[in-house]
Amino acid sequence: MSETWKVSIPCTRAEARALAADNLFISSSDSTPTIVASETDVSRPDEWMIDVYCQAEPDTALIENLLQLSPSAKAGKFQPLVELLADEDWVTLSQQGLEPLRAGRFHVHTSSDQPSDNPKLTNICINAGQAFGTGHHETTMGCLQSLDRLKKTGHRFRNIADVGTGTGLLAFAAHHLWKDAKIIASDIDPVAVTVTHENSALNAIPLGNRRSQIRLVQSNGLDHPALKQRAPFDLIIANILAGPLVALAPQIAAASGAGTVLLLAGLLSRQKAEVVRAYVREGFRLKHTQLANEWPSLTLVKSKKYGWVRKPHRKKSPLASDYFGEC
Template identity: 80%
Template sequence: MTTTWKVSLPCTRAEADLLAEDQLFIAGSDSTPTIVASESDSKRPDEWMIDVYCQVEPDAALIGNLLKLSPSAEAAAFQPLVEMLDDEDWVTLSQQGLEPLRAGRFHVHTSSDQPSDDPRLTNLCIDAGQAFGTGHHETTMGCLHSLDRLKRTSHRFRNIADVGTGTGLLAFAAHHLWPDAKIIASDIDPIAVAITEENCELNAIVPGNGRGQIRILQSNGLDHPALEQRAPYDLIIANILAGPLVALAPQIAAAASAGTVLILAGLLARQKTEVVRAYLSQGFRLRQTRLENEWPCLTLVKARKYGHARTPMRKKSPLAPDYFGEI
């Protein structure tokens, strides 16, 4: 029997942003913990929860370090809730019980549910696991709808990057919309990379470097040599958090060329101005905002006068979206 311990405490959205940015390691334990930050209630978007899963009983040092991740809980003298969970993968179970959903032309379901028999819909099978991006959060829904809209407005893409892929869902959606494209999906979390590989098999998608395939790799942002070598991309998707989105703006701009379409999500409405400003300064222009409750999904386009950072300006590909056209 495997025993898992869970430590929980509330936090703010800003504290969750910092947690994701810093990739903080919690000392005081003989095992590396799994840290999960999640929204408690979509109607109260500033209220989040930190759950830490570990294989040994949390000691005072671990609990003390955990409190430092949530200054608001520490200031309120909140005592973390400690639970012992027996013989289960509770990180996975925390995401189970999800109902199939519809987003644009996509029907997203788990392997325990039946795919849709509606010929107008594209089925995507995404099992719950120790990575995020099942499609049920507003940020992922916004990205699915935005990708669907690009297809409906006759945009074509041949070189696509999904940064912070989670379960691989958005990369899979792009694959179905543009089946001849080369797609690369990356995540900083090795667990997310492994789950994306598993989900590839569930969706009969071939991992690889060729057209119609998806290259899956672990990377902090776009630092991986394979991501740099394949640039510039004509479509970049990044559904992460506001802090990392701002920090990655120069890297993403360097991986884009004139006409590159960029889909950004993971930010709250009150963070939109800061994120948009970071990308305007890198030569992007905001073309559309889709709002799901308090979660905007932004579609931007790289302006013509800004070329790819490592290559000279060249004539725009006839396959690239028109910057002056409607997104």
């Protein structure tokens, strides 16, 4: 196993969540770090810790960017601790002990926990590992709740894409909700594709290119030929980060048709306006926001016509809701 370095930064709860969602600081690193945010003491809810795991020794630029993204650390209140770890899978170890959770109709647990015996709940087993998406972050929980809401409101989907699948959790949830759908799950990280493959076996999820199956591909955005061939999708899920979401707007729009439902997550509330604007420019309208703390999950719909069109008889200035829909 390659060497692993860890950078630990004590910080506030708000700073930990904001830092974990921001990918600006990783650009100075030769390898993509894994970020784990955790509460250090339940009796002190504002005291959190960010642990950043790297496959190479963190350089000065990475440390400086970490400090800039944590106001408390930048002010000199906290100092980062850098250490070379023993030859163990510290990413997995850091995520062990996760408690089962309920999100909508889904009960997400690890293989060390018993599945729920409630017939109204759908069990999904996701073990801790070297890919994001165990379900315990607000973004993933918000997506599970949003998918459950779409099902309850009568939506039916037959062609689904999960972009940035991580552990495969959201693709699995979509499979349970729309059994006859063709689903394709992609991730830029080959480790995530491998983890999703393993988790599919753990959950008896059939893999393949037919209906009621999930196809796995490694892809940078929607560049993979299989994604282009299957488009347009009637449901696209993208739980990644605000920056990539904005950058992917043209690709996602090109893979969408009139009425395509789009579920976006991985952004903070302060990033919502920028993300929504990027998709409104591509012809989407915001229909619903599922908010978990400061992490919104956005449900948008592709308009039948590109963007907003003024009706001929309307003379007053358009309202914000004409562009953004109902939140």
